[in-house]
Amino acid sequence: MNQRLHVRGATLPGGSTADILIENGTITGLGRSLDSSGATSIDADGLIALPGLVDLHTHLREPGFEQSETVLTGSRAAAAGGFTAVHAMANTSPVADTAGVVEQVQALGRAAGYVTVRPVGAVTVGLAGERLAEIGAMARSRAQVRVFSDDGKCVWDALLMRRALEYVKTFDGVVAQHAQEPRLTLDAQMNEGALSSELGLAGWPAVAEEAIIARDVLIAEHVGARVHICHVSTAGAVDVVRWAKARGIAVTAEVTPHHLLLTEDLIRGYDARFKVNPPLRSDDDVRALRAGLADGTIDIVATDHAPHPLEAKEAEWSAAAFGMVGLESALSVVQASVVDSGELGWADVARVLSAAPAAIGRLDGYAQGIAVGAPANLTLYDASATRTFAPEHLSGKSINSPYFGRELPGRVVATIHEGRQTVIDGELVAAEEFADRGTHEVARG
Amino acid sequence: MTARTVLQSSDITRALTRISHEILESNHGGSDLVILGIPTRGAVLAERIASILDSIEPGSGQVGTLDVTMYRDDLGRNPTRTPRPTRIPSGGIDGKTVVLVDDVLYSGRTIRAALDALGDLGRPRAVRLAVLVDRGHRELPIRADFVGKNLPSSAAERVNVRVREVDGEEHVSIETPSPSEGQAR
Amino acid sequence: MRHLLSTRDLTRDDAIGILDVAEDMADVASRSVPKLPTLRGRTVVNLFFEDSTRTRISFEAAAKRLSADVINFAAKGSSVSKGESLKDTAQTLAAMGVDAVVMRHPASGAPNVLASSDWVDAGVINAGDGTHEHPTQALLDAFTIRRRLHGDASRGKDLDGTSVTIVGDILHSRVARSNVWLLATLGARVHLVAPGTLMPVAIDGWPATTGHDLDEAIDAAPDVVMMLRIQAERMQDAFFPNAREYSRQWGLDDERLARLGAGSIVMHPGPMNRGLEISANAADSPRSTVREQVANGVSVRMAVLYLLLASDREALLK
Numbered sequence: 001m002n003q004r005l006h007v008r009g010a011t012l013p014g015g016s017t018a019d020i021l022i023e024n025g026t027i028t029g030l031g032r033s034l035d036s037s038g039a040t041s042i043d044a045d046g047l048i049a050l051p052g053l054v055d056l057h058t059h060l061r062e063p064g065f066e067q068s069e070t071v072l073t074g075s076r077a078a079a080a081g082g083f084t085a086v087h088a089m090a091n092t093s094p095v096a097d098t099a100g101v102v103e104q105v106q107a108l109g110r111a112a113g114y115v116t117v118r119p120v121g122a123v124t125v126g127l128a129g130e131r132l133a134e135i136g137a138m139a140r141s142r143a144q145v146r147v148f149s150d151d152g153k154c155v156w157d158a159l160l161m162r163r164a165l166e167y168v169k170t171f172d173g174v175v176a177q178h179a180q181e182p183r184l185t186l187d188a189q190m191n192e193g194a195l196s197s198e199l200g201l202a203g204w205p206a207v208a209e210e211a212i213i214a215r216d217v218l219i220a221e222h223v224g225a226r227v228h229i230c231h232v233s234t235a236g237a238v239d240v241v242r243w244a245k246a247r248g249i250a251v252t253a254e255v256t257p258h259h260l261l262l263t264e265d266l267i268r269g270y271d272a273r274f275k276v277n278p279p280l281r282s283d284d285d286v287r288a289l290r291a292g293l294a295d296g297t298i299d300i301v302a303t304d305h306a307p308h309p310l311e312a313k314e315a316e317w318s319a320a321a322f323g324m325v326g327l328e329s330a331l332s333v334v335q336a337s338v339v340d341s342g343e344l345g346w347a348d349v350a351r352v353l354s355a356a357p358a359a360i361g362r363l364d365g366y367a368q369g370i371a372v373g374a375p376a377n378l379t380l381y382d383a384s385a386t387r388t389f390a391p392e393h394l395s396g397k398s399i400n401s402p403y404f405g406r407e408l409p410g411r412v413v414a415t416i417h418e419g420r421q422t423v424i425d426g427e428l429v430a431a432e433e434f435a436d437r438g439t440h441e442v443a444r445g
Numbered sequence: 446m447t448a449r450t451v452l453q454s455s456d457i458t459r460a461l462t463r464i465s466h467e468i469l470e471s472n473h474g475g476s477d478l479v480i481l482g483i484p485t486r487g488a489v490l491a492e493r494i495a496s497i498l499d500s501i502e503p504g505s506g507q508v509g510t511l512d513v514t515m516y517r518d519d520l521g522r523n524p525t526r527t528p529r530p531t532r533i534p535s536g537g538i539d540g541k542t543v544v545l546v547d548d549v550l551y552s553g554r555t556i557r558a559a560l561d562a563l564g565d566l567g568r569p570r571a572v573r574l575a576v577l578v579d580r581g582h583r584e585l586p587i588r589a590d591f592v593g594k595n596l597p598s599s600a601a602e603r604v605n606v607r608v609r610e611v612d613g614e615e616h617v618s619i620e621t622p623s624p625s626e627g628q629a630r
Numbered sequence: 631m632r633h634l635l636s637t638r639d640l641t642r643d644d645a646i647g648i649l650d651v652a653e654d655m656a657d658v659a660s661r662s663v664p665k666l667p668t669l670r671g672r673t674v675v676n677l678f679f680e681d682s683t684r685t686r687i688s689f690e691a692a693a694k695r696l697s698a699d700v701i702n703f704a705a706k707g708s709s710v711s712k713g714e715s716l717k718d719t720a721q722t723l724a725a726m727g728v729d730a731v732v733m734r735h736p737a738s739g740a741p742n743v744l745a746s747s748d749w750v751d752a753g754v755i756n757a758g759d760g761t762h763e764h765p766t767q768a769l770l771d772a773f774t775i776r777r778r779l780h781g782d783a784s785r786g787k788d789l790d791g792t793s794v795t796i797v798g799d800i801l802h803s804r805v806a807r808s809n810v811w812l813l814a815t816l817g818a819r820v821h822l823v824a825p826g827t828l829m830p831v832a833i834d835g836w837p838a839t840t841g842h843d844l845d846e847a848i849d850a851a852p853d854v855v856m857m858l859r860i861q862a863e864r865m866q867d868a869f870f871p872n873a874r875e876y877s878r879q880w881g882l883d884d885e886r887l888a889r890l891g892a893g894s895i896v897m898h899p900g901p902m903n904r905g906l907e908i909s910a911n912a913a914d915s916p917r918s919t920v921r922e923q924v925a926n927g928v929s930v931r932m933a934v935l936y937l938l939l940a941s942d943r944e945a946l947l948k
Contacts, residue, residue: 189738197830200738200762200807269746270739312745314717315742318760512654513698515668515936525631525941527647530785565663605667 003420010044010380012370020049022376023421030372039168039219042421044380047413048346050331051354051369052084052377054383056147056176056254056361057230057302058327060086060117062108063101064093069307069397071108071117072431074327077305079114079422082379082412083329084114086305087361090122097122097133099141106143112141112431114422118361121145123164123175125340127153132164137154139171146362149176151230152277156182156210161216165225167436174252176228179215179237180278185210191264191279199267201317204279206234213237216303217244217251228252228360231304233259235288242297252360254302255289257326257333262286262402272313272320273402276306288339293352294343300357303330307398328394332408335383340409346383376419385410385411395428448605452617454467457608461490464575465497467591472542475505477570479541482510483559484529487547489559489610490577494546506578507534511545511566516558520535533566546590550576553587578617580604584601631937633745633754637765637812637855642788645816647919649773650785652926658695659929669698672939675723678734678757679705685757685901688916688924689732689766692931698939699727716740717886719750724750731755738762743850753938761802767899768808769931772816774919775854777926790817795847796838797823797880798907799869801830805899806858809836825880827869841848844880851891857882857898857908877906887912894917 008019008374021029021036029035060074069077071088078086090096096105102119109117123139125131127150138145148168155161155177164175188259190196192203213229217240220227227336232253239254258276263283266274274280292298306323313320326333334353338344344352350369358366365375387393389403415423422429446472452460472478482491488510490538514520545559550604556574563572575591580598596619598604603620633645639649658664672694676686686702693700700905701859705719716735723731730753733741740759745754758764775792776784794813800806800822813820814837822840824827829840841847848855860876869888870876877883882896890896904910913920 039906192831194832194835196834198807200760200804202761205829261834270742271746272743311715311717314715316716316735316743318737318739515654515658515666520668525665525937528651528936530654531657561667565665566661 004039004147005042005376005419005421006381007042007044007378007414009222010047010049012049013345013347015346020370020378021420022378022416025376027370027372027374027376030370034346038093042050042380042414044184047380047382049372050082050346050350050379051366052417053082053331053353053379054357054361054363054366054414055083055086055305055327055330056300056305056357057151058305059089059091059307059323060088060366061106061307062092063104067309067397068279071105072112073115073395073397074307075109075112075117075304076431077394079325079415079417080395080412082381082415082423083327084115084377084379084415084417085358085363085366086327087120087147089151090120090149091127093222095122095126096120097125097127099134099137099143102138102143102145103141114419116363116410118363119143119145120147120149120151120176123148123150123155129153129155129157129160131437132160132167135164135167135173136171136371140171146171146173147228147360148173149178149230151176152180154178154180154182157214158215158219162223165220165227166223169225172343174226174228174360175274176230176256177212178230179212179216181208181211184211184290188279189275190267191281192264192280193264195264195267199270202269206236206281206285209234209237209278210240213240217241217249220251221247221249222386226252229253231256231259231278231302232289232292232298233285235285236289238292238297242292243296252299253297254357255293255298256304256325257301257330257337258402259289260286260293260301260337263444266402270317272297272315272317275317275320275322275402276324277322282384290341292337292341293338294348299352300332300360301330301352302357303327308400309394309398313400323400325394325396325398325400327396328402329389329401329408331379331381331412332389332410333403335410336408339383348358376416378416379412380414383409383437385409387411446620446622448620450598450618451614454615456611457593457615457617460598461493462497462509464503464591464593465494468494468573469498469502469505471573471590475502477541478505478507479534479536479543479569480506480508480546481533481536482508482546482609483542483555484510484512485611486606487610489534490548491546494575507536509533511559513555513558513562516561518554518558521629531555531562538563538567538569540568540570542573544573545574546576549604550574550579550589551582553583553585556587557585574601577606578604616630631753634645634934634938635741635745635754635756635764636763636813637768637808640812640815642815642817645769645772645812646786646788648769648930648937649776651705651768651936652773652929653785655932655936656926656929659925665695665697666679667697668936669693669696669939670727671799672834673701673727674698674730674732674839674935675701675703675721675728676704676757677703677719679740680734680758681733682734682758684924685734689931690759691928692935695928696932696935700937701726716744716883717747718826720744720747720749724752728752732757734758736760737904755938758792760804762804763808764804765808765812766927766931766934767805768812770927771809771856771899772812773926773930774897774923775895777922778919779853783885784921788817789813792818792854793821793850793852794818794854794856795821795823795850795852796856796858797844797847797882799828799860800824800858800934801828802861802864803858809856810836814838821847821850821852823880825870828864844886848886848889853892854883854895855890855894855896857896859899859901860903860907875907881907881909882912883909887915887917890917891902899922899923
């Protein structure tokens, strides 16, 4: 059942052109004149080959919110976007705060087969911010959880945050903090500034994010733990992270594609498709985030893919849900925001969307990128394509994308997960193709 | 489009003078007369009639304006009309003879609206109608009591009344569409 | 005019046009039959997701004086409490066939959402949305100021050079927002006075000056002082310590009233907290326009309904 694939003439992230030979789920050849007898040939002329993309931050909604997304539909959306591994946040129902839930999510991901699904464990029981969840049990479960987060809620209690940082060290884990001071963001609806004042929407001040990041990097320094900051969205937050890194603190940070491209001005018509947590910010913030990503202050891009049913968005602004789907559009938005502007090259994209998030999540097989001996996780991307983004470009269950009607560059042509094609010619491979998934396992540490 | 002048300024003045005399005659004098012009040009003509009346019989020229915008039956079929002020002389209209003045009498719908508007303002003893031009094509059972000029026209034609106070020039003309324009419409 | 959502959308000519039509509407009120047949056969729904008897009856009176049929839909405590969404409610109304929706909603922007949706193609009039805008209140305030300044000669006039000081909870006030845009558009000089906690952030772009000191603002002899209602729950949320301190610093008391210039007027959108933001003497003084504001509200809302409904909607929709 293992495929032998021969990718011909791909442009590697560094700019060189090569053929890639894939056998038994592993890259076995890279270069010219490879022995490709009997292999399925994939023409990659003019396409960029990126290592399989890794998303440290998605919401797959299962268990509990299957009307929005399931592990299967979210996996399909991920594959369509060029991802081969995604981390699924813990704010499900029940919350992923026990070994049982994370093992269930991981098993669902394995059954779906499109991508490697890595469950994120909750930091606190029920995300309530009161008692630590069974972090050890989750770390030592079959799911081998390494990323812990109450995402959607901030671990606001400083003492609890300290304990969490200290405790996860035991398991080589990391706490991914949703930095949002809850009192400063009471009823907050959008970025606080001139526009929130005009629109009469309660403001979400940048300081509410920055204060928590500043606190947490200092706690991390004090206890000698690593901390990851989810979806950095303000210029000030970039400065705080830059300062912390200069000081040698083990902090990593992520930015979402939408915070790299979209600004709060889109909110003027109160269209809830643009309602997201953290909120869309100003032009200055967007510029600082791009610069932070380019200079390495921000380590990774993560989608914060947050599906919601239609009715959660077809509502007055304050009643509508926070969140946007982002898996299918991520690479295009990254290209539009930082690649086409020259701030990032494709090697940087490979780093921020594959190697670096895998390293933070302790996910094996992504450190080398596209190299002989590495697991065959690969994305072929046509950067010269353009498309007017539309619901038909989405593969998940929900359509709360902020990009409809917007011209976006690039298109994922093929995705290869552990040596098997999940996307061929831009189309998802049918789920039945993975029915025998249980018999095919790639050894993983 | 070809335009043909049918009344010069002097013709208009003559017509208004004649109408004024006819009003006085039919009213048996100038007492209890209220002249109400329908904006825009009807209001101008009403002012002129009132001043002629006043010169013939001092004190007889009580004049005002009656806006009928809010009483029209074609609201919603046209771009929004901006209403104009209605000004009723201080004595009101109860028990008076009201002479409505308009520039052109055509379908009669404006006058229908004016009669409704009057009804909300009070109860005149009688209502008369004076128009500078009657061009026919009535859609309602309404006729004018005092007419400056009967001007049989076809529905395709346009009757333009121009008065100095509003338009800076003064005449009445008929525009006839040329055959090609007629097609285009 | 397709909808009235915000006074920001109005040009000076638009605004003066509405106020002039309102003058005609005010004349109607003084006639023996204070009613016009203009909107006969049209249906106006008062869709109120938040209680406001005053605003609702003002719109109701306005619609009825124009002979429109009026449906009052108090969504609070009816369908909405059963989980019915704005969309469901709007589609219900659309199925009934309404021509205009007068909407009051606790969420900022809810009328914008309704107007830009395809749930209902009626015109939408914002009757107050959250802490965003309350355009007809601002129009009636402007109308009241213009009448006090120009009397019967108000038609066609703007508010060039008129100084208006708005005092109180600017942060949460939809009345203040709508007034800032409208009064500035009409040429007035607007000054905002509030404690730092109740002043919106980053408003240097607003066409208004700001300050924290009411006494200083009164010494500048404004033509108009507009006091905003202060809500008791703001104290719990630490916007200011207590009523006594607020009243002492930002209330229009008798002493400040006495220092106002001879021709200046005192406004309040109501309902008033006598003794808190405004003293009883200030509220009842001849300077106070509070009762005129109520009467003018009907005229202004008639004008808005007329301009929204008495035009060719088919053409507007194209």
